[in-house]
Amino acid sequence: MTQDTPKIVVAIDGFSSSGKSTMARRLASQIGYRYIDSGAMYRAVALYGLEHGMVSADGTVDEPALIAALPDINIDFIPLADGSQHTMLNGVDVEHEIRQLRVSNVVSPVAAIPAVRHILVEKQQRMGHDKGIVMDGRDIGTTVFPDAELKIYVDASAQTRAQRRFKELVEKGSAVTFEEVLANVMHRDMIDRSRAESPLRRADDAIAIDNSAMSLDEQDEWLFREFQRTIKNIMSE
Numbered sequence: 001m002t003q004d005t006p007k008i009v010v011a012i013d014g015f016s017s018s019g020k021s022t023m024a025r026r027l028a029s030q031i032g033y034r035y036i037d038s039g040a041m042y043r044a045v046a047l048y049g050l051e052h053g054m055v056s057a058d059g060t061v062d063e064p065a066l067i068a069a070l071p072d073i074n075i076d077f078i079p080l081a082d083g084s085q086h087t088m089l090n091g092v093d094v095e096h097e098i099r100q101l102r103v104s105n106v107v108s109p110v111a112a113i114p115a116v117r118h119i120l121v122e123k124q125q126r127m128g129h130d131k132g133i134v135m136d137g138r139d140i141g142t143t144v145f146p147d148a149e150l151k152i153y154v155d156a157s158a159q160t161r162a163q164r165r166f167k168e169l170v171e172k173g174s175a176v177t178f179e180e181v182l183a184n185v186m187h188r189d190m191i192d193r194s195r196a197e198s199p200l201r202r203a204d205d206a207i208a209i210d211n212s213a214m215s216l217d218e219q220d221e222w223l224f225r226e227f228q229r230t231i232k233n234i235m236s237e
């Protein structure tokens with residue numbers, strides 16, 4: 001890529017644990033773009049709610065209290081030396097905390113609240129204002145960046161996704177069973193798909209990929225080719 005190569009927005013949407021974050025992070029590092037994990041922002045709001053008694057462990061949300069607290073919830077990302085990013089909640093690194101099952105179990109009802117979505121979508125749009133960004137989530141290609149130059153919709157079976165998530169959690173030392181993780185994945189799928197506000201759906205102009213049987217390298221190569229093709233098309237317009 002040269003100085004004249006146009007910068008674009010890459011929107012990657014899909015179900016939880018579809019591998020979209022890995023794809024997005026790896027592409028961003030390969031092409032020198034900023035990577036934003038929008039799910040981490042919803043997770044940070046859910047964590048704040050849990051810690052302040054506005055969200056209970058069973059996912060019941062005191063909506064008026066959480067909405068009133070939104071101006072006090074500051075979410076940021078800090079880049080680390082190894083190229084990864086950590087999520088900061090009011091100045092505290094919560095990267096580890098937001099990935100725990102206690103947060104996963106309550107994040108969907110929090111992410112279904114319109115006021116929460118409005119505030120986070122605006123923040124995401126500001127982050128993408130200057131392009132050169134890869135963002136992953138559920139509504140990036142449909143709501144956050146409907147004009148994104150490259151939109152990807154990632155799919156994989158619930159079993160495959162639960163298997164990946166289970167492996168990740170076990171490696172991080174969590175004492176969970178596969179059945180718990182599968183139940184969580186399926187329950188979140190249902191909420192993400194059926195909520196009234198910005199449900200997960202494939203944008204009409206998104207390219208779909210089922211990565212259940214793909215290796216990481218195959219995924220990377222496929223995505224990089226799509227990126228190059230998009231840039232080439234823009235430059236020949």
Ligand code: DC
Binds near residue numbers: 042107108112136
């Ligand atoms: O991708 P994830 O599992 O970390 O996402 C956490 C939750 O946030 C999940 O329930 C879906 C929701 N989410 C969303 O509603 N919109 C996004 N753009 C990203 C995530």
